[in-house]
Amino acid sequence: MTWSIRWKVAFGTLVAVACGLLIAGVMTVQFLEQRYLTQFGNGLEVKTKLVEYGFQPLFHSSSLPPTSSALQETARDLGNRASARVTLVAADGTVLADSAVRDVDLPAVENHKSRPEIQQALSTGQGRDIRSSHTTGERTMYRAVLMQPSQMASPLVVRVGLPMVVLDHELSEFQQRLFLALGVAFLVALTLSIWLAHSITKPLSDIASAARRFSSGNQTFHVKTTAQDEVGLLASTLNHMADQLHAKIDELSEDRAQLLAVLTSMVEGVMVLDSRGHVLQINPALERMFGISRVEARGKPCTELFRHQQLNDLVTAILRSRTHHQDEIVLPLSGRCLQIEASPAGGERDNEASVVLVLHDMTELRRLEKIRKDFVANVSHELRTPLTSIKGYVEALLDGAKDNPAASTKFLEIILKQSDRLNLIIEDLLELSKIESGGISLKEEPLALRSVIDRTLSMIKPIADKNRHRLVTTVDPSLPPVAGDEDRLVQVLTNLLDNAIKYTPAGGTISIGAKLAPSVGSPDPSARAIELSVADTGIGIPEEDRPRVFERFYRVDKARSRELGGTGLGLAIVKHIVEGHRGQVWVEANHPQGSRFVVRLPLGAAARGLHHMNEASRA
């Protein structure tokens, strides 16, 4: 059983008070008893001497020893005067007279030689004892003195006995009163000790229950106390401590929340390791990069968790050297390219931040770098081809071909054609660069697609006729106007028709269509779009090349494209313009043969928010 402090204090105080009262009571009783007995004894001693003095005349008045009845008479007389029992005992213990015994019974009284007071008196002259009388049966105090009646006669012992009934009664009455007083004192002490225990322990139990509430998550800790003593001081110190702790916890929670917000919102993956290389913390970006959760990562060795040799080597190296390290890794499954910055964080012990790894996803950057490099290589290649040709024919002319009019005319025609081609490439490149750098902003005017088609056809028709191509136009007459830039849409249609003519053998059919269609990818299911299509019966595009024909310089058949005067940039320009109108463009197979290019332009609200060209996605 566990006792509360209150009961411990109350019980302890009570035990101490009870012991004190008991000892004081017992000592008082003993002292008083002793005192009474001494006084009683002294009085009895005086009486004994007087009684002995009272017997003296009997032995000095005649030469004959006094008779038994005279002794008895005197004993009774002296006994009455002294209010005590008077006994005269011979040296051999024979009782000669006794005031408490009738004359007839005297011979039958027992020999008193063995009585302690008689023996003491015979040997020392005086004797004393307290015991229950054999004769009267009462507790009696005895005093005895030796009496020498004459020189020749044997000594006698005068003994006086006084019953202690009165004394005992007084003593027991005193004891009763004393113990009553002690009982009352004990009750007062009991009440006081309970009150004292309560007043001392109340603030302590208040502190304990406040601390219990605090430890179970209740943020407010406050002990109300008016006490000015040590307990009051303790309570106010604890209140102060709790306030400070509360402020510190708030501060830490805020710091933690800010840190978590930073870590959570970071695009870079962050991983914190302890000195053994075990994961302490990872942020959501890193969870996404590696497809793991923070819960499963925490506490695990980094090397076991990722199983990436290069990453493990980096972690091992920084844990050993405690210096900054950097590396770039490629994830085997996703193929993502991650740049890792590993920095020492200073923690030396387990569960202390020792290394911080920051992982930047470089995949997009590397992809763009590759596109840029490919682009530069492509541009150089594209420019070098006509230039080489021009240079070759110029050299041939200088080497003497200029003197041959037929050859020089042919060479100069080739040089002109290649120069035109160079010019075309540079114009297309400049156009593309203007579109990509945002140098051109699209107009946003309501226009009828029919007029766009008519304008384009008027330019294209002569070329189509030259190639004996049949042009078929199917435009839905109920088409609503579309918001867009007419010149740019004419450019889109021109590029598509130009390709259709180029890649369709003579006598083929080129169909231009415009109709209403559901808008793809719009959150509003009722949104509508206009679908513009250019289909030909030409050579077609293999399925695997279809998604790539919109890339810069991508050609299905390079030689053929060049032969036909293509730059490889036409469809890239188309894609940018269409996406600038928030539209989509794709190519599919035309049945039974050829290709079908589809441009879908959104109508309504979507079309109103035309993109500025620099927002258009880059190919």
Ligand code: ADP
């Ligand atoms: P190019 O100037 O070479 O035509 P484009 O960007 O216009 O460049 O087209 C890219 C490639 O797509 C062309 O080289 C060609 O291989 C293919 N292509 C484009 N339009 C057609 C078409 N109508 N029929 C077949 N192939 C086409």
